[in-house]
Amino acid sequence: MIRVEDVGFAYGSQPPAIDGLSFEIAKGEIFGFLGPSGAGKTTTQKILLKLLKGYSGTIEVMGRPLASWGRAYFQKIGVCFEFPSNYAKLTALENLRFFAGFFSGPTADPMQLLEEVGLGHAANQRVEQFSKGMQIRLNVARSLLNNPELLFLDEPTACLDPANARAIRDLIARRRDEGATVFLTTHDMAVAEALCDRVGLLVHGRLAALDAPRTLRLAHGERKVEISYVLEGQPGTEIFDLDGLDTNERFTHLLHNAHIETLHTLEPTLDDVFIKLAGRTS
């Protein structure tokens, strides 16, 4: 769906915002684009949205060079920005109807979309009365108006309470199941972990890692297991190497003689991987 090969971009005479960027996103994949602030995520997104020109390298989207797409590109994609971007003086429904009018093909029912993002009750409320979380949900609804093949979502769960964040995550997963490809930019590692088939970690304009979240966690973790127990009335915690665990006498002793409270492997979270890679490179 998206092929980015050796792409670089610099703002004027400044150092490159992105450099030698290469990745591919398959159809029906949720690709998480992660990275610290200033890493080049927004620049990459602007390029993929045709808002920035003058990049080097090759970009193909939906089988065509990005540069060869005209306004028809926007008939096929959906974009949800991180910041609220709706007409404050209009209602949620009026906003969606206005934007839906730009598409030449069939569009989704705005009311149904509002229900999907949990804004059905606020359909006729002016957006100026919305919280930031509600506005972000309206952005998500707007991005789905044209049933896009390719969705660009920038922090779609920002400012949302856990229930609404889960509803949006489920909605994104449903779209993926229906065949849409999702380019998800986020700082929220829990969202990336829960949703993304693969993630790319961008640091200083370069990809520092690119793989499935689980693979990244395993690759950057220590193969250890932590056990918390109570032995002869005394609580304790010990860490063992996973390798050779079955022949580790102390571990076996604890299993047989102690009251085990918790037992779990110490693979890192995606947060840990992020901090490790972003920190190391910087």
Next chain:
Amino acid sequence: MKVFTQAVRHDLRILYRTGYIVTTVIILGLLALAASRLHFTAMSSVAMPLAAIVLILGIMTPFLSVSIMFLSERNEGILTSLGVMPVRPLTLLLARTLVLSVLAGTEMFVLFSIAFGSSIDLGLLIIGLLSLAIPSVLFGVTGVSPFTALHEFILPMTLWVLFLSLPAFLTLRGVDPQWLLWHPMAPAHRLISAAFGSTEPGTLLFGLAGSAIWTLIAGSLALRSLARMRLTAVE
């Protein structure tokens, strides 16, 4: 055409919701009431000064309206949203230009037609007002594009309005308008002065051709400015 019509309707709705239309109707009603008591009689000897007054008033409304509308849309992230929609910026610009030009032109037309009645050429007044309002809207887009906050724009806005009104101010000071034939508003000034009875030769040709040229120049500048505003709003 469907998108253009929708954009026109949308701009009218925004102007209504922001209170612009209601406020305009009320103020215009009061001014019209005052104008109806004045019963001016236009004379060709004062055509240029009268046209100068129309020019100053006629520039302000469309210039300020368009710049404030785009400024708030930029700050609300709407310009960026529109940038990733399958609509050409030209369509949106044309729709907004039409709406604001017609509204501003109507305001001035109502006032001056009530005040001067049949003593002025109403047809020429309409043409003159449109040739004044359209470039004012387009220059408003260019004028506001480098700014992100209203307070930053206040002084530059004043300068723009003063610059665009230059033919009017110099005419009121008694300077020969021939010195300002190059000015973007000189053609509109000539057309409006013709409506008040000025009979300078070649007025219609100069007014129409000049307005068309300046509209094209202002339009292309406005499109470039709109693209820049759309891009710099993505942060």
